Amino acid sequence: MLSDEEKWLFDLQGYLVFRQVLPAADLATMVARCDEWHALPDKDLPPPLRSYLDPASNPTASRGILDVEYAEGAFDRLILNSAIMRVVLALTHDRPQHLLSSLTVNTWQTDDIHLHGGTEGGWHNPANDYQAADGRIFATFINAAISLVDVPPGCGFVCIPGSHKSHFRRPDQVNIHSGPPLVVNVPINAGDAVVFTETLCHGALPWTPKDRPRRTVFSRYSTSYASWSPGLKPNEEFRDRISAGVFELKQQSGFQQPKKIVEELLRQLGEDAK
Numbered sequence: 672m673l674s675d676e677e678k679w680l681f682d683l684q685g686y687l688v689f690r691q692v693l694p695a696a697d698l699a700t701m702v703a704r705c706d707e708w709h710a711l712p713d714k715d716l717p718p719p720l721r722s723y724l725d726p727a728s729n730p731t732a733s734r735g736i737l738d739v740e741y742a743e744g745a746f747d748r749l750i751l752n753s754a755i756m757r758v759v760l761a762l763t764h765d766r767p768q769h770l771l772s773s774l775t776v777n778t779w780q781t782d783d784i785h786l787h788g789g790t791e792g793g794w795h796n797p798a799n800d801y802q803a804a805d806g807r808i809f810a811t812f813i814n815a816a817i818s819l820v821d822v823p824p825g826c827g828f829v830c831i832p833g834s835h836k837s838h839f840r841r842p843d844q845v846n847i848h849s850g851p852p853l854v855v856n857v858p859i860n861a862g863d864a865v866v867f868t869e870t871l872c873h874g875a876l877p878w879t880p881k882d883r884p885r886r887t888v889f890s891r892y893s894t895s896y897a898s899w900s901p902g903l904k905p906n907e908e909f910r911d912r913i914s915a916g917v918f919e920l921k922q923q924s925g926f927q928q929p930k931k932i933v934e935e936l937l938r939q940l941g942e943d944a945k
Contacts, residue, residue, distance in 0.1 A: 739773075761808070786874040828859070896924065
């Protein structure tokens with residue numbers, strides 16, 4: 672499903688950028704829900720929404736609201752977005768699991784998001800493996816960062832291209848501010864997505880616009896039989912609030928047969944299940 676150029680770029684860089692993956696109506700809905708929910712304290716969020724870092728105790732941290740797909744259909748549809756799933760299916764060899772979605776806000780007052788992921792301490796975490804051979808790429812943990820706002824140069828996502836294949840410890844002096852050629856900033860527009868392997872060393876430059884926050888949806892996927900976090904499962908109590916396809920995609924499964932939702936996605940993409 673990935674073109675030869677996309678395979679080359681992803682293997683070289685550890686990420687791909689896709690433009691305008693969101694329908695305009697869904698983008699507008701996501702922005703409205705983002706502003707609505709992030710204006711609330713955790714105790715007032717509609718169940719099952721919750722914060723990764725409660726702003727009451729972490730006021731300067733980047734706040735991510737989890738399980739948004741259970742509260743708004745636009746986030747449910749995003750999980751199965753064809754532009755993103757085309758990459759996820761290819762990288763997991765048609766055996767994906769959706770781990771979680773996080774609706775995240777950063778402001779000019781938010782703490783720095785330091786470089787993380789990749790090789791830390793001289794070894795790859797086996798749960799975040801990356802391999803390329805025989806014309807195919809395999810990754811066990813994939814992150815899709817979908818921006819809901821225009822991100823100007825000098826803000827937002829940064830990474831060390833190629834670090835997903837490094838076997839050596841990153842020097843302590845290399846950080847989000849090091850700049851090219853080591854650390855690359857990837858400015859994108861509202862509705863664009865950066866899809867990357869979690870083995871890529873990445874972070875974010877401070878958000879400088881004071882008139883608006885940075886709003887991002889992070890949708891995370893892993894292989895369904897070797898999950899990055901085996902404790903993450905669909906919320907049975909609220910299963911009627913998400914589509915049947917997303918509910919199935921959230922479940923662990925073996926590697927012998929693809930999930931029914933995967934077969935459906937492959938038919939939509941004109942591919943055969945393997």
